Amino acid sequence: xxxxxxxxxxxxxxxxxxxxxxxxxxxxxxxxxxxxxxxxxxxxxxxxxxxxxxxxxxxxxxxxxxxxxxxxxxxxxxxxxxxxxxxxxxxxxxxxxxxxxxxxxxxxxxxxxxxxxxxxxxxxxxxxxxxxxxxxxxxxxxxxxxxxxxxx
Amino acid sequence: xxxxxxxxxxxxxxxxxxxxxxxxxxxxxxxxxxxxxxxxxxxxxxxxxxxxxxxxxxxxxxxxxxxxxxxxxxxxxxxxxxxxxxxxxxxxxxxxxxxxxxxxxxxxxxxxxxxxxxxxxxxxxxxxxxxxxxxxxxxxxxxxxxxxxxxxxxxxxxxxxxxxxxxxxxxxxxxxxxxxxxxxxxxxxxxxxxxxxxxxxxxxxxxxxxxxxxxxxxxxxxxxxxxxxxxxxxxxxxxxxxxxxxxxxxxxxxxxxxxxxxxxxxxxxxxxxxxxxxxxxxxxxxxxxxxxxxxxxxxxxxxxxxxxxxxxxxxxxxxxxxxxxxxxxxxxxxxxxxxxxxxxxxxxxxxxxxxxxxxxxxxxxxxxxxxxxxxxxxxxxxxxxxxxxxxxxxxxxxxxxxxxxxxxxxxxxxxxxxxxxxxxxxxxxxxxxxxxxxxxxxxxxxxxxxxxxxxxxxxxxxxxxxxxxxxxxxxxxxxxxxxxxxxxxxxxxxxxxxxxxx
Numbered sequence: 162x163x164x165x166x167x168x169x170x171x172x173x174x175x176x177x178x179x180x181x182x183x184x185x186x187x188x189x190x191x192x193x194x195x196x197x198x199x200x201x202x203x204x205x206x207x208x209x210x211x212x213x214x215x216x217x218x219x220x221x222x223x224x225x226x227x228x229x230x231x232x233x234x235x236x237x238x239x240x241x242x243x244x245x246x247x248x249x250x251x252x253x254x255x256x257x258x259x260x261x262x263x264x265x266x267x268x269x270x271x272x273x274x275x276x277x278x279x280x281x282x283x284x285x286x287x288x289x290x291x292x293x294x295x296x297x298x299x300x301x302x303x304x305x306x307x308x309x310x311x312x313x
Numbered sequence: 314x315x316x317x318x319x320x321x322x323x324x325x326x327x328x329x330x331x332x333x334x335x336x337x338x339x340x341x342x343x344x345x346x347x348x349x350x351x352x353x354x355x356x357x358x359x360x361x362x363x364x365x366x367x368x369x370x371x372x373x374x375x376x377x378x379x380x381x382x383x384x385x386x387x388x389x390x391x392x393x394x395x396x397x398x399x400x401x402x403x404x405x406x407x408x409x410x411x412x413x414x415x416x417x418x419x420x421x422x423x424x425x426x427x428x429x430x431x432x433x434x435x436x437x438x439x440x441x442x443x444x445x446x447x448x449x450x451x452x453x454x455x456x457x458x459x460x461x462x463x464x465x466x467x468x469x470x471x472x473x474x475x476x477x478x479x480x481x482x483x484x485x486x487x488x489x490x491x492x493x494x495x496x497x498x499x500x501x502x503x504x505x506x507x508x509x510x511x512x513x514x515x516x517x518x519x520x521x522x523x524x525x526x527x528x529x530x531x532x533x534x535x536x537x538x539x540x541x542x543x544x545x546x547x548x549x550x551x552x553x554x555x556x557x558x559x560x561x562x563x564x565x566x567x568x569x570x571x572x573x574x575x576x577x578x579x580x581x582x583x584x585x586x587x588x589x590x591x592x593x594x595x596x597x598x599x600x601x602x603x604x605x606x607x608x609x610x611x612x613x614x615x616x617x618x619x620x621x622x623x624x625x626x627x628x629x630x631x632x633x634x635x636x637x638x639x640x641x642x643x644x645x646x647x648x649x650x651x652x653x654x655x656x657x658x659x660x661x662x663x664x665x666x667x668x669x670x671x672x673x674x675x676x677x678x679x680x681x682x683x684x685x686x687x688x689x690x691x692x693x694x695x696x697x698x699x700x701x702x703x704x705x706x707x708x709x710x711x712x713x714x715x716x717x718x719x720x721x722x723x724x725x726x727x728x729x730x731x732x733x734x735x736x737x738x739x740x741x742x743x744x745x746x747x748x749x750x751x752x753x754x755x756x757x758x759x760x761x762x763x764x765x766x767x768x769x770x771x772x773x774x775x776x777x778x779x780x781x782x783x784x785x786x787x788x789x790x791x792x793x794x795x796x797x798x799x800x801x802x803x804x805x806x807x808x809x810x811x812x813x814x815x
């Protein structure tokens with residue numbers, strides 16, 4: 162409950178920042194009565210009202226969340242997963258899809274309790290198969306990165 | 314009669330070899346995605362948009378693909394609910410209530426076949442409903458001006474919150490967040506950059522695919538990571554697979570009633586399959602006077618939600634096609650897909666793109682038949698897929714998600730944005746905010762603001778235009794009803810709770 166209130170308070174701060182930003186939105190010349198500012202401000206006011214209501218009366222949580230409590234161990238894994246995703250995004254163009262996806266898939270397989278050997282094989286197959294499927298068959302261009310010398 | 318002619322034309326579109334093949338692939342993919350634990354129709358449809366686009370499918374074919382996947386997921390979702398007791402998505406929660414006990418009693422095969430038949434009937438009833446009601450509503454909706462549209466959108470949002478059962482305020486906040494996210498980027502009317510904070514990547518707004526995949530795919534990956542520590546194992550199906558005549562007679566009326574209920578719940582913007590299955594289950598539970606074993610394996614308790622959620626899935630196509638207002642999270646995704654093709658859904662769609670609309674409706678019929686034919690004999694194959702371990706599944710989902718997002722603009726900025734959205738989505742989900750409401754808000758946000766501003770331009774800033782026609786009066790009346798309804802329910806709950814306390 163306390164976490165939820167903290168989160169909601171953080172949301173209120175975000176609204177305040179956004180509302181401050183929104184007050185500066187002024188159309189240089191206007192041919193309509195409303196302008197770009199009114200609608201976001203209206204939403205922010207409604208959002209703030211709703212969030213304050215929830216801080217006062219948070220209500221009960223669904224059972225789905227009750228039977229999977231967040232322990233420190235799980236939380237650590239979640240952070241690792243997000244870090245892995247971010248690294249994947251960071252290296253996506255730098256190393257190219259095949260290489261970055263290979264390492265990313267190894268980390269992900271390990272995170273979800275795959276064994277080392279199966280993880281490496283799965284990752285290699287996935288990286289190559291998805292590259293072939295999307296870049297070659299489906300015409301979604303994917304960066305080759307460090308491998309750009311090899312393929313063409 | 315005119316409708317029948319159009320429907321015939323629709324069947325002409327739907328039975329071209331390409332579209333038939335697409336429907337078949339869609340139903341197969343949908344069933345598989347739906348039965349994978351944790352993946353529901355929104356994930357399935359969202360992951361397929363980039364692929365459909367990349368394949369260069371014409372709009373009606375890709376819409377047929379997405380609709381077939383949607384129906385397939387509703388079929389597939391029941392398998393993991395019944396055998397694993399893990400509903401793939403919210404609308405399958407009710408199915409698990411009676412389905413899983415049946416499977417534990419060794420009647421898994423019967424449960425699967427009767428729910429497949431229920432889904433089929435639900436889909437059939439609702440598709441007939443779509444055929445009858447969609448053209449009528451479209452004809453009527455042509456009279457809508459911007460003010461009427463705005464009221465309609467307000468109704469959709471309040472309806473979403475009002476029907477959300479125990480958490481109306483959280484749903485309202487979630488949909489407002491969605492509306493706000495839609496404001497990001499260049500304002501179309503004035504050219505002002507809103508909430509971009511100088512970032513070029515945000516200048517053209519948050520891309521729809523980025524938002525959907527972030528909210529549903531990334532947050533799902535994180536949820537699945539938690540679950541690897543609370544593993545479950547699938548029950549085996551053994552014994553008789555097919556239900557018999559006696560069982561069919563038992564659920565006959567349940568199926569018919571739930572199909573109709575599901576269809577109408579599906580039409581209501583925002584209510585969708587989750588509400589439909591809950592309402593059908595609750596009302597059948599109340600009506601079952603003779604050997605009521607709801608909760609520990611009653612066939613009626615299984616058939617009711619399954620029929621209703623398939624019916625609602627079809628029913629939610631009605632507001633999407635006629636008003637351009639999605640009836641559920643999944644149709645919101647489909648609506649987004651249509652806009653990628655530069656098609657604006659709305660009443661005029663019936664005149665400008667009849668082959669698209671009627672092709673879609675006809676393919677709903679076809680996909681439904683395919684699903685029921687496929688589901689009964691192939692059930693053993695599908696249950697095998699449940700054994701796919703997370704370590705093989707999740708990296709695959711993650712990589713396809715990343716490709717889908719990268720494919721939109723070919724920038725890594727979108728990948729980072731997706732991760733941020735995913736983490737925020739995960740937190741929202743942990744605190745029990747419904748993510749599909751965020752998505753619906755996002756889809757409605759742009760049109761809602763445009764219509765409001767257009768209406769006020771017409772009236773020169775006079776707010777009274779928003780309540781100046783009979784249609785808007787009706788709209789506001791519905792809005793008030795939707796605001797009062799949860800309050801009334803809360804009041805009644807408190808009142809009935811008091812006497813039970815000694």
